[in-house]
Amino acid sequence: MNCHKLSACLIFFLLGLQLSTQAQLPLRNSRWQGATLAGQPVQLAFRNDSVFVTRLEGGAVVQRLRYEQAGDTLLVLQASASSCGTNDIGAYRLEWFRNSEQLVVRTISDPCAERNQLLSPGKPLTRVLLPQQAPRNWSYLDPAADSVAGISLYRAYDLLKGRPSTPVIVGVIDSGVDINHEDLRDVVWVNPKEIAGNDKDDDKNGYADDLNGWNFMGAKDGTTYENDHDEVTQIYVLWRDKFDKADPEKLNPAEKKQYQIYQRAKKQFLARYQAARPKRLALGDTVRFWQVTDQLKQQLAGPSTTQKAIREAAVGTDSVALAVRDLLAETYDPRFGSFTAFADLVRQRFPLFRRAMLGGALTTNNPDYKPRQAVGDNPADPTERYYGSPRLNIGRSAELGMHGTHVAGIIGAKRDNGRGIDGVADNVRIMMLGAVPSGGDERDKDVANSIRYAVENGAKVINMSFGKRMSPFKEQVDAAIRLAEQRDVLIVHSSGNNGENYDSVPAYPSAVYEDGTVARNVLVVGNSTWRIGEGLPSRSSNYGKQTVDLFAPGTDILSTLPNDRYASLSGTSMSAPCATGVAALLRSYFPDLTALQVKEILMNSTYKPDVTVRKPGSSERVPFSSLSRSGGLLNAYEAVRMAMQMTGKK
Structure with a gap:
């Protein structure tokens, strides 16, 4: 769901009118x-x-x-x-x-x-x-035969009939995952050298009981924090003591670079912190909140009201009262009915309402919030490696692993089992790495350590469906990506959902190293829709002739959710695992291909429709070929054909 009005979406969701998702693909959603x-x-x-x-x-x-x-x-x-x-x-x-x-x-x-x-x-x-x-399986259909912008997956499998394949380990760096899902449990990676539950590092890789992967956000007691700071708050908290009173002229070159990052982060942090002040005022005094709400109920006693009427109601002149009134006006929607009904619903669900409204003010933008305390690591030490937990679910519930579970399903949900969906690849083992919080931003050290873990434990492809605008320890992530290239591992990364030119905005993790050279083993993927026409690229997808390699289906993609459920989600987070799945398919059926050869095949085998499209984030019309390096769409059939030619296996 794309939500732009807080009152019409977020509050409806949190106050109980939740989106339905599919459990066992019920007929009601057919x-x-x-x-x-x-x-x-x-x-x-x-x-x-x-x-x-x-x-x-x-x-x-x-x-x-x-x-x-x-x-x-x-x-x-x-x-x-x-x-x-x-x-x-x-x-x-x-x-x-x-x-x-x-x-x-x-x-x-x-x-x-x-x-x-x-x-x-x-x-x-x-x-x-x-x-x-669009068909539910549109992303697997063929552009020519079916007139939709799919990846020709069924035709690819026709080519592969009767051919042997080998299991391929795919590292999924994401939020938690439901490894017991009916469509995933048979494809989850199992560490063959680890004995589960004995609290010992049996394989001597530095991680005890890592049977299915590792959670770098996990505490030793098995819990995981749900929300981290956003990127600017992380940097502000990390370096304020170091740089607030520092003389920039006395800093060494490395410190000067950190100082510049800190100054940009501090400016953004202070702006966000001030913007949240009215909400903190409104919700900081519960007694006053309900006094003002009762005043409004008396003034707005009719069967319906409007945001304008709430905002113009007289509640006094003190800042708290005005903040309460404005917050209730912002979150009211006519579909709630009368103001009294709305206020009663807020009272009934007040803890949820408060958490939804304060959100980042309590956690992601709160410098006093300490999410890493339970983890026990030192956030200021980017070289630290051995911390976290083998438990892969984020927070108190598997629900918070929604994103990672959906991504994993696209890559490799069990095919042809009569349940739910079919993933792209038919012989993968999903290795789960927890590094992306439910709220806030991932930390560079967690990303770097997740890449290293995947590489050192046998992954051949890594999916990264996340991103941010600042990277205080980029050198650590760069080193991990270099290690992946040295060990023949392909990394697939989502381009992001800002409708921006990826060539001209800061975005991390980045395929461009600090020294300006480019990582050859990173594939960056944009989001395409099912229509071959002006709406082919998603409106929200980032693009870039120099930095986005290709586009892949990522709009209205049906996949797995925690607790044996299914739902359709959209974004480059869905496009990347589609490409990851095809990369894993090639490495499974053509194990002699290197990571760089697989990337070359994926780039050179794209379907290139000769269409003029709406450039994401604008109304400008441009050739689709101008939005990425390859100029095309992921195509599994052509990729398999090219792999057969390259390896001589026809």
């Missing part, structure tokens, strides 16, 4: 409404968790059934005009394929032979697409 099964006089209609089946003969209804979903099972609840008894019970198993564009119904039990054949048990049923609607 796109099969109104579908007709090709070659059969059968019509399907989907309502909530039921599917209504109507069979026609000569235009007349001869049979009507209602099935209801219970988990993965369809139960016949109602039947009419059937040769079978209407009280007979039938049960069928529902299996999803091609990211829910195709389903298979398998009979569990049904005494009615006629009904048993109605949905052609065991045969794939494919949805007929509605106009202007």
Whole structure:
């Protein structure tokens, strides 16, 4: 969901009107409404968790059934005009394929032979697409055959049929991940040299009990902080004692560079800190907050109100009262109904409301907040390596691992298992590295250590779907990227979602080293949509003729969420794992290819539509080829063909 109005989105979410996500791909969220099964006089209609089946003969209804979903099972609840008894019970198993564009119904039990054949048990049923609607599996389709900007993954697998593959370890540097998800548990990396739970470093790699990866944000007691400082607050807290009273003329060259970074960060930090002052005022005195709220309820007693009316209500002249009034005006939306109903809802959910409103003022922008205290490391020491926890979920709940779980699913969710989705690569092992907090920004030392861990423990591809604007310890990240190149590891990085020219803005981690040379083993990916036309690049994607290597599908991508759920998300965070998946596919089926060769293949095999597009972040029209180094879209089929030619394996 793209949210620009706080009142219309954030507050609705936090006060209980949450976005629904898919658990076991429930029928209520299916796109099969109104579908007709090709070659059969059968019509399907989907309502909530039921599917209504109507069979026609000569235009007349001869049979009507209602099935209801219970988990993965369809139960016949109602039947009419059937040769079978209407009280007979039938049960069928529902299996999803091609990211829910195709389903298979398998009979569990049904005494009615006629009904048993109605949905052609065991045969794939494919949805007929509605106009202007992207298929759920659009990212895997073929531009020429299907007229959507997919990566031709199904055609790639046709080329690979019968060929052997070897497992490839993929490091996913992200937030937590649900390694017990039904679609991920079979593809999670398991450290073969580690004995789980004995609190010993069995393989002598410096990390005890690292069975599936490592969490560099974790504490020894197994907990993980949810929010870190944002980048400018990190730098401000880190260096204020060192540089606030320093004489820049007496600093050595390395310190001068840090001093300059600190001055930029301090300026931004102070601006953000001051901007949050009204919210801190409004929510710092709970007694006064409710006094002012009650005043407003008396003045705005009608069945509805407006933000303007709230903002113009008389509450006195003291700064706290004015701050409370303005905050309630900012967060009110007409869909809440009356002001009284809105205020009562805020009172009912006040802890959530307060946390949502203060947000960064309490954590990410609060210099007194100490997120790393439980971790036990020294944030000022970027060379420190052995800290953290083997537990991979962030915070109190697996829900906070949403981002990492979604990314992991795109790369390698178990294919062809009749559940949820199919990942891009079919023979990967996901190694999870925790370095990206739920709120705030990742720390350079965690990123560098995550890269090093992945490299030293066998990863061949690393996915990094995150980024920031400042990097106080860039030299440590550079050294880790150099190590990855030396060890033949490809790093895939998302370009970011600011709708900006990546060539001209600071963005980290960066493929450009401090000395100006470029890392050859880093692939930077922009976000494309399903339409081959002016809207091909996502409006929010960063782009760059010198720094973005290619575009890949990242809009409305269905993937895994914690607790066996599924949902569609958008962003370059989804584009990068799509490219990571194809890179892993090549390294799995063509293990002799080097990381640099895989990058070369991905760049040279892109699909290059000759279209004029809307430049992200503006209304300007430009050739799509001008937005990246390759000028094209990721294409798995052409990449496999090129790999076959390069290796002589035809």
